[in-house]
Amino acid sequence: MLVLLVNIKVKPEMVEEFRRATVDNASNSRKEPGVARFDFCQSGEDPTRFILYEAYRTADGHAQHRETAHYKRWKAAVDLMMAEPRTGLKYTSLFPEDSAW
DSSP states (O other): EEEEEEEEOOOOHHHHHHHHHHHHHHHHHTTTTTTTEEEEEEEEEOTEEEEEEEEEESSHHHHTTTTTTHHHHHHHHHHHGGOOOOOOEEEEEEOOOGGGG
């Protein structure tokens, strides 16, 4: 399993618009066969900071996700909303095992 943690900081005036666009992307992403989990979280201390927690069954699942219409729609919509470039770190899931997702 490939886990991707994406850290995002959004311009303050764009928070609600970003939330709407990202909920659309996340809800569609969860329907993809290669996606085991796709969570969208907002900081309780700084409402302009968000994290995407994405778990893919394989590295190919992540590549396929980036080719979907909803991801491309999201990326085009949110690029100008960013207060700084988003960052992503890739991890290998150790627990739970893939079958437990």
